[in-house]
Amino acid sequence: MQYSIDNEKIIKMYEKMYLIRKYEERIYYLFLEGVMPGTIHQSHGQEACAVGMLYDLGKDDYMTSTHRPAGHCLAKGVPLESMMAEMFAKANGCCRGKGGAMHTGDMSVGAVPAIAIVGGGIPIAVGIGLSLKMRKTRNVVVCFFGDGASNEGAFHEGLNAAAIWNLPVIFACENNFYGASTHIKKVIKIENIADRAAAYGMPGEVVDGNDVLKVNEAAARAIERARRGEGPTLLELKTYRIGGHSRNDACGYRDKEEEKEWFAKDPIKRHREYILSNNILDENSLKKLEKEVEDRIERAVELAKASPDPKPEDALRHVYYEGGE
Amino acid sequence: MAKMTIAEALRQAIREEMRRDERVFCIGEDIDIEGGFGGAFTVTLGLAKEFGYDRIINTPISEIMIAGAAVGAAMTGMIPIADVQYGDFLFCMMDQLANQAAKMTYMSGGKVKVPMVMRAPVGATTRGAQHAQSLEGFFTHIPGLKVICPATAYDAKGLLKTAIRDENPVIVFEHKLLYGSKGTRAEKSALSPIGEVPDEEYLIPFGEAVVRREGSDVTIVANLLMMYRALEAAEILEKEGISVEVIDPRTLVPFDYDTVIKSIAKTSRLMIVEEDTKRNGWGAEVAAHIAEEAIYYLDAPIKRVAAYDVPIPFAPVMENFVIPSVDRIVEEVRNLMKS
Numbered sequence: 001m002q003y004s005i006d007n008e009k010i011i012k013m014y015e016k017m018y019l020i021r022k023y024e025e026r027i028y029y030l031f032l033e034g035v036m037p038g039t040i041h042q043s044h045g046q047e048a049c050a051v052g053m054l055y056d057l058g059k060d061d062y063m064t065s066t067h068r069p070a071g072h073c074l075a076k077g078v079p080l081e082s083m084m085a086e087m088f089a090k091a092n093g094c095c096r097g098k099g100g101a102m103h104t105g106d107m108s109v110g111a112v113p114a115i116a117i118v119g120g121g122i123p124i125a126v127g128i129g130l131s132l133k134m135r136k137t138r139n140v141v142v143c144f145f146g147d148g149a150s151n152e153g154a155f156h157e158g159l160n161a162a163a164i165w166n167l168p169v170i171f172a173c174e175n176n177f178y179g180a181s182t183h184i185k186k187v188i189k190i191e192n193i194a195d196r197a198a199a200y201g202m203p204g205e206v207v208d209g210n211d212v213l214k215v216n217e218a219a220a221r222a223i224e225r226a227r228r229g230e231g232p233t234l235l236e237l238k239t240y241r242i243g244g245h246s247r248n249d250a251c252g253y254r255d256k257e258e259e260k261e262w263f264a265k266d267p268i269k270r271h272r273e274y275i276l277s278n279n280i281l282d283e284n285s286l287k288k289l290e291k292e293v294e295d296r297i298e299r300a301v302e303l304a305k306a307s308p309d310p311k312p313e314d315a316l317r318h319v320y321y322e323g324g325e
Numbered sequence: 326m327a328k329m330t331i332a333e334a335l336r337q338a339i340r341e342e343m344r345r346d347e348r349v350f351c352i353g354e355d356i357d358i359e360g361g362f363g364g365a366f367t368v369t370l371g372l373a374k375e376f377g378y379d380r381i382i383n384t385p386i387s388e389i390m391i392a393g394a395a396v397g398a399a400m401t402g403m404i405p406i407a408d409v410q411y412g413d414f415l416f417c418m419m420d421q422l423a424n425q426a427a428k429m430t431y432m433s434g435g436k437v438k439v440p441m442v443m444r445a446p447v448g449a450t451t452r453g454a455q456h457a458q459s460l461e462g463f464f465t466h467i468p469g470l471k472v473i474c475p476a477t478a479y480d481a482k483g484l485l486k487t488a489i490r491d492e493n494p495v496i497v498f499e500h501k502l503l504y505g506s507k508g509t510r511a512e513k514s515a516l517s518p519i520g521e522v523p524d525e526e527y528l529i530p531f532g533e534a535v536v537r538r539e540g541s542d543v544t545i546v547a548n549l550l551m552m553y554r555a556l557e558a559a560e561i562l563e564k565e566g567i568s569v570e571v572i573d574p575r576t577l578v579p580f581d582y583d584t585v586i587k588s589i590a591k592t593s594r595l596m597i598v599e600e601d602t603k604r605n606g607w608g609a610e611v612a613a614h615i616a617e618e619a620i621y622y623l624d625a626p627i628k629r630v631a632a633y634d635v636p637i638p639f640a641p642v643m644e645n646f647v648i649p650s651v652d653r654i655v656e657e658v659r660n661l662m663k664s
């Protein structure tokens with residue numbers, strides 16, 4: 001398959017990445033202000049992974065996410081407004097205030113409510129892949145997880161089953177080099193997690209996770225393979241989180257040289273430079289696009305703040321399925 | 326009417342539901358390998374012949390994956406019937422059952438459904454501590470799951486069909502000594518009740534207990550194998566002039582308290598018999614609920630008869646000691662009548 005990409009898509013991918021970046025930054029400050037309950041695990045720095053992997057999927061394709069779901073959800077098409085409202089625990093949030101920061105999602109766009117048990121989404125993605133195959137669709141599921149998750153038992157069971165049954169699952173391991181404060185060197189003996197694919201008989205590929213075009217190209221290959229019924233792929237996207245693991249994390253465990261090196265590879269900066277140097281858009285047009293994104297986020301914040309809280313007794317509903325209402 | 330074992334009744338339920346609805350499928354270890362067992366207790370034996378290996382899915386030995394695959398498939402339009410060889414292995418799947426299946430609907434604000442069935446054999450059968458537990462109580466503690474425990478062929482078929490059509494995760498506890506599994510999978514000292522099952526289609530709603538035997542002096546609530554032991558005890562006690570009413574709850578979540586309360590309004594005495602260990606079991610919950618809601622009907626303290634709080638031992642003499650026996654139930658009823 002020849003990978004090709006047009007200018008419109010290059011711009012749209014930038015816009016999505018920028019949306020995720022500004023969303024996460026805005027959430028960070030809202031959180032510091034103390035107007036937002038709960039905790040946060042943010043994805044800025046990893047935008048190219050989310051956007052590159054998900055850009056070409058349709059609503060009928062699925063995605064499973066993690067405790068760090070904002071980028072994935074926004075890239076999959078969960079409406080910004082319902083994401084923001086959920087962060088404020090409002091009744092009109094994407095999970096009606098019952099999910100929160102670690103469980104955002106919206107099945108109507110194929111975003112499975114995010115799963116905050118490390119590795120927990122992997123077997124579920126296998127089940128979705130099984131369902132897609134049994135129903136004879138051509139759809140696929142992208143399963144996100146971290147480097148840390150690849151040490152869970154669920155990873156082994158899930159990848160093995162997806163491989164023997166040729167399921168349309170793309171395992172997207174975002175290797176940001178840390179599970180919480182633990183550097184992967186301490187917990188993974190091999191250099192590349194992608195090498196583990198060989199143990200299951202599926203292709204594995206190391207990808208520059210901070211280059212949205214590289215990610216998208218690898219994703220296109222894996223998606224195409226899955227749609228053809230040839231089975232799963234493990235993509236290891238090497239990336240880095242800009243923020244801490246969760247709130248109030250100054251990253252005292254990270255080497256400052258390492259940080260400097262990775263911050264220089266900021267995926268948004270890189271994609272922006274690509275757009276400018278290839279004369280896809282000029283500086284003014286980019287600024288205009290960015291301003292529009294920022295305005296959208298501000299409107300979402302205002303809307304969320306003005307939205308109603310759920311009623312306390314709504315907590316008693318939806319323990320069992322009530323027909324989707 | 327046809328006479329059949331519980332294993333046959335369960336198989337019939339699965340067969341009918343798979344014919345009725347092509348979304349229904351089975352997934353588990355060794356559930357129907359050519360020349361194999363048909364699951365640990367023969368329930369799914371021969372189903373692949375009719376439905377093929379695309380709908381009767383034999384898996385690797387991967388409990389986390391089996392449960393997770395059921396969750397994922399259920400969320401996206403399928404109706405999986407997952408199978409675990411021994412209930413004890415549900416603990417290997419605990420994240421997928423307790424954190425994923427049970428909470429997906431709730432966390433999504435009611436937008437997602439997880440219509441899956443998880444079947445699990447329970448009960449002590451001299452296999453030692455890791456193939457013996459009765460885990461119903463554990464799962465009753467988790468909001469979002471339904472928990473059922475059919476003890477007759479009629480109930481097994483009717484309740485399993487209801488479970489398959491339910492839009493929520495349902496855990497089905499089946500007793501190893503009640504299946505009536507045949508051939509190499511037959512159980513020593515099994516009770517294997519043969520029951521009548523109607524030819525025409527029927528469903529049994531959840532939350533409806535059955536009075537298995539009427540009586541006037543004491544009410545015993547007991548499920549699965551213990552229900553049969555309670556009936557045996559009732560026979561013996563009858564000769565001593567003690568009239569025992571035996572209630573089979575059939576489903577633990579939801580639980581039919583009305584039938585129990587109606588019964589104790591008549592008998593004024595309540596005993597709960599469970600094969601699970603005593604501490605914090607479903608019997609404790611029933612006792613607490615009756616104490617809260619209906620204690621004024623009682624003339625004596627509520628009595629729980631359960632396994633002692635130890636892992637299930639291997640030696641038959643010890644296993645028999647730990648699990649409530651007919652004799653122990655008889656003795657405890659006598660004591661209860663004195664208090």
Ligand SMILES: Cc1ncc(C[n+]2csc(CCOP(=O)(O)OP(=O)(O)O)c2C)c(N)n1
Nearest residue numbers: 068116117118146147148149176178179180
């Ligand atoms: C089963 C489980 N164990 C531990 C945790 C606590 N925890 C949350 S995130 C995290 C680190 C996960 O690392 P990784 O998979 O690399 O994802 P990342 O945070 O880097 O995105 C841990 C240990 C958890 N949520 N679930």
Ligand SMILES: [Mg+2]
Nearest residue numbers: 146147178179
């Ligand atoms: Mg990590």
